[in-house]
Amino acid sequence: MEKYLGKKYKLKTSENFEEYLKFIEVGLISRKLVQALSPECVITRNQDGSYSLTMTTPIRKVVITFKIGEEFNEQRPDGVEVKSVMRMDGSSLIQIQIEDNGRKSTHIREFSDKTLTVTTTADGWDGRCIRIYELVE
Template sequence: MDAYLGKHYKLKTSENFDDYLKLIGVGLLQRKLVQSLSPVSVLTKNADGSYTLTHITPIRKMATKFRLGEEFEEERADGVKVKSVMTIEGNKLIQIQTESSGRKSTHVREFSRTALKVTTTAEDWDGVCIRTYLLEQ
């Protein structure tokens, strides 16, 4: 994973994102706003061994600090608090996110030299959301 640390990946394509946002209860206005943005995603490793995943947009910068394998509370962009656990498998950062209702979403971030592909699935949903970010030069 070290080869991908500090790289800036900018969103280029998004499939089924609106359907996923509806599933998790994001309202129409927030969905439209979120979908109008092209965030930049950056993963860094901190001196204490933890990681920070940062999403940067023109209107907001969200940074999530975590330790691999340890549950932490996170606030989603829509303000809802969830529990998450992050693990690494090769070039994949895997996040299991659990809502207060118990429903789980899985976000698999697959890093490569030129792109970051985020594949999202969720319980009670037969869809798949794929968001592709390209490495900024």
């Protein structure tokens, strides 16, 4: 994971994202707005050993700060509070996100020299969302 710290990736393709957003009950206007954006993603390590995952768009910047293996409170971009935990597996960052209603989503971020592939699944949803980001040189 070390070699991917500080690298910037920009969203290029998205598959089944709206279906996932519908499943987690994101409203129509928010869904349409977020689908029109191409965020940039960067992961950095902080001095205290925590990490920050930053998603930047022209209208908003979302920063998630976490320590590997420790549960933390997260506010999703749609305003919903969830509990999350991150773990690393090689060049992948795996996030488990649990809403107050018990619904669980899994986001697997696979980093490579040229791409960041985010695969999202959710308990009770038979779909799979795949978003591919490309390295910004």
